[in-house]
Amino acid sequence: MINYDVLKKYPLCDRCFGRLYAKLLHTTNLERGRALKLAKAIEAEINNDKETLKILARSGVKEIKNIDIETESCPWCRGIFDKVESLINKTIEKLKDYEFKTFLVGTHIPEEIKSLEEEIKTDYMEGIKQEFGRIFGKILAKKINKMPDKENPDIVIHINPYTEEISLQINPLFIKGRYIKKVRGIPQTRWLCGFCKGRGCVYCNYTGKKYPISVEEIIGEPILKATKGKDYRFHGAGREDIDVRMLGDGRPFVIEIKEPKVREIDLKKIEEEINKDGRVEVLDLKFCRRKDKVLIKNTPHRKTYRALVYCEDQISDEDLKKLEEELKDREIYQRTPKRVLHRRADLVRVRKVYKVEANKIDRNNFELIIYCDGGLYIKELISGDEGRTKPSVSSILNKPCYCKELDVIKVHDGETNGRDE
Missing domain, CATH: 3.30.70.3190 (Alpha-Beta Plaits)
Structure with a gap:
């Protein structure tokens, strides 16, 4: 049964009323809602049910005659679908400084909208969060010629269409390889000064570090520069002591670049630049995913x-x-x-x-x-x-x-x- 009583309390627009029954018929929420309202309006006119006609007119059915009542704004969507174009333009402006192939849209809605959905929900309903994200993502993908990716997006676009707040979550770039440490006296990772904890003091000559260089820095700094990232983290398959060399074909590692602006870098050129240092050599650099980091860190x-x-x-x-x-x-x-x-x-x-x-x-x-x-x-x-x-x-x-x-x-x-x- 279609619950038209909800329109007595909430003047839902055609799209929102159709969303209550989104899993019925293969059509849009807008078309579904309009069709349901028109069918009810015809029935009401046949039965001369003026009260129902007033309710339907209040929720936007303009075809009803001889009912002088203004359409009220929809309390569920509050017109957010009319903002899609402007919000997409704002998003594109925010994305212009970043190189990426895939994205995901994360839609955020206010608590009062969530409460309203809970009150009026049906077994066939689609949440407004899902519909907005789907429509927004589809249009954005076409405009920027990028692919949505639910599993491993390069960038997540967080958007609240009600407040028009937009923020970007720039996911890390992961690069794996192997390193050889040819000399003793270099720690694997950055080692903060025990006195100042990285702030800089007289004991560390204001470097913030106990040791001036590490494997992590020798590898990470050139990659950070090439990707224009914010910071980096090094993940090794175990670690050797500072006075121990790592020889043979090297130790597996993953370098994680935080908030990279550039993702397409020449890894062969990076290898050559790192290996000029002479103390550390990297082999077989490849792009990888977060799961590779977890595997390398957690496998003994x-x-x-x-x-x-x-x-x-x-x-x-x-x-x-x-x-x-x-x-x-x-x-x-x-x-x-x-x-x-x-x-x-x-x-x-x-x-x-x-x-x-x-x-x-x-x-x-x-x-x-x-x-x-x-x-x-x-x-x-x-x-x-x-x-x-x-x-x-x-x-x-x-x-x-x-x-x-x-x-x-x-x-x-x-x-x-x-x-x-």
């Missing part, structure tokens, strides 16, 4: 390390063979190392060493090639960290051992840990 990849180890006592070939045998397919119970207790929860993590290759250098020095789960602290695997890591190289040999140098030589993307963090 196995890794292969090269460690140069010093032992306080003399090392024999038998010692090294014992290490290889004892650490093969061995679970390691590692309590959070003392050196990272200030930033990591104090708990025992279980990781696995799959294979170790030991090579003697001289009586007190040897090299270890360690293939293991991601998240295993290698320095503590060697030293034992005063018994917090069990077993360790030191405990197996019953000799104090220390890691002098450490390199990551392989991040095994396709091989995840046997256990979760």
Whole structure:
């Protein structure tokens, strides 16, 4: 049944009345509402139902004769569909500084309109938010020759057609690749000064940073400049210590550019510019999506390390063979190392060493090639960290051992840990 009683309280325009029954018949809300009102007006004239005719005339049925009553403004749409053209022009003006391929329209309506919809809703109704967004988006797409995208839009246009407020949500640009860190002494990410927390002080020479440069900055700054973005964030597949090199074919990463104005950049040229630095090299830069960032950050990849180890006592070939045998397919119970207790929860993590290759250098020095789960602290695997890591190289040999140098030589993307963090 069509509920014409709603028109007694609210003089809905043709479009809004038709929206109450949007899921019936394949036509526009405007045409549907007008047809329903006209059908009711004909019935009212036949029955000489002047009260109904007055109600219909008040809601905009101009064909009714001999009823002298003015049409009232619609309390639901309040004329927002008459503003579409001007709002589109304002939107295009806001978009002119941004390069993008896809967009999404987010329509916002006042609370009182939401309350009205709740009061008059039917089982066949379409919300005014949905209709306005659909019409606005369709016209805008044609005018700017861009595609709407509900899943991964470059830009979200937030619009309140009632207040005519328009704002842009510029979604990040994501670029993935691999990096090689050729030198020691560079942190992976920006490291704020512990005293001023980035504001700048005498202790950091007013730079706001504990270290002057990072892998993140060497990679991020050229990309930020090319995209004319606001800021950037670096997401790596794990991280190496500041004194550890990242070698081999590099560590996977995603760089996230906030509010980019330019999205079409030459990644090969960017690679060349970054690699001129000499300390960090990037490989295989590609555009990607947010899900790649999540995957890289949250997947614990196995890794292969090269460690140069010093032992306080003399090392024999038998010692090294014992290490290889004892650490093969061995679970390691590692309590959070003392050196990272200030930033990591104090708990025992279980990781696995799959294979170790030991090579003697001289009586007190040897090299270890360690293939293991991601998240295993290698320095503590060697030293034992005063018994917090069990077993360790030191405990197996019953000799104090220390890691002098450490390199990551392989991040095994396709091989995840046997256990979760």
